[in-house]
Amino acid sequence: MKPHVLIVEDETALVELLRYNLEQSGFRVAVAYDGEEALRSVQEDVPDLILLDWMLPLMSGIEVCRQLRRQTATANVPIIMLTARGEEGDRVRGLDAGADDYVPKPFSPTELVARIRAVLRRIRPALADExxxxxxxxxxxxxxxxxxxxxxxxxxxxxxxxxxxxxxxxxxxxxxxxxxxxxxxxxxxxxxxxxxxxxxxxxxxxxxxxxxxxxxxxxxxxxxxxxxxx
Missing domain, CATH: 1.10.10.10 (Winged helix-like DNA-binding domain superfamily/Winged helix DNA-binding domain)
Structure with a gap:
């Protein structure tokens, strides 16, 4: 069964780039364009990993991350934060909120896929690629x-x-x-x-x-x- 990744990102062009590279790499992909949609999406179908943008409409990625960590069903779902904010203090805030990894924009899609696999290998080895x-x-x-x-x-x-x-x-x-x-x-x-x-x-x-x-x-x-x- 293909690992299921939820992309939470409001920039359409980036969503399509991520979707294409993830699907080509063997992942099943779902998309949410804001924080509230993301929280509804995970209630219907809990993903194996979440790519979460920091700057989102309606609710920040940090707040989404905190809420996901408070819910039993998503407390242990790996979260990788995507953000244009590259300062060390911002990175620490993201990790303190419960993120497992932090990728500043712009990034290489190839490197991101590798980071996703590395996180899955570490946290959910049964889902990792062979x-x-x-x-x-x-x-x-x-x-x-x-x-x-x-x-x-x-x-x-x-x-x-x-x-x-x-x-x-x-x-x-x-x-x-x-x-x-x-x-x-x-x-x-x-x-x-x-x-x-x-x-x-x-x-x-x-x-x-x-x-x-x-x-x-x-x-x-x-x-x-x-x-x-x-």
Whole structure:
């Protein structure tokens, strides 16, 4: 059964963009154009995840989020807030109101779909996809296989975990320390430069057929999975 996502957004063009990308990615989509409609919609059909805009007619996204968290049926439904407000204080307010993640506008639809899957994997693993994809790279999480352009890639266990982390957060830059915590674990002592070694191995595997390098090095910051040269 397809995971059910409710989009709560009053901008028609953005709704259609989100609907198209979500449906293409295998989700069932419902739409509400204001906060009151959203609350009525979830009473009729509780979604598996809600994309909730901050600035809505009739009722703010923050208030919608608070009301959803007070209702038994929706208290544990994952909520990702979409907003043009990017200040840290606003982000904290959204998370304090009960949101599970926070995506500032403008955003990449590909990254948003990946964030949705990451939240579902964390909160409702039974709904999560069994494969990840980015550009021409496909990762089968069940069979533990990776292909690029339809051809199999041979990755070591650490490179597989590293690529999975990047594919769950495309476009986001991670420092060596963040990658060590997420991929190796916080209780494992490994030199930060070890990350560079495994990034190099991952690049060799991904680029074996003269493919474009999708691992971007950000000077003094870290690494990202990003098809845009940087």
């Amino acid at each position: 494969a990840l994809s980015y550009a021409d790279i496909v990762m089968d999480l069940v069979a533990h296989r990776v292909t690029r352009g339809g051809k199999p890639l041979h990755l070591g266990p650490t490179e597989f975990r590293l690529l999975r982390h990047f594919m769950e957060h495309p476009g986001r830059v991670f420092s060596r320390e963040q990658l060590l915590d997420s991929v190796w674990g916080k209780d494992v002592y490994v030199e930060a430069r070890t990350v560079d070694v495994h990034i190099r191995r991952l690049r060799i595997a991904l680029n074996s057929e003269n493919h474009a390098d999708v691992i971007r090095t950000v000077r003094a910051a870290g690494y990202a999975l990003d098809s845009t040269p940087g």
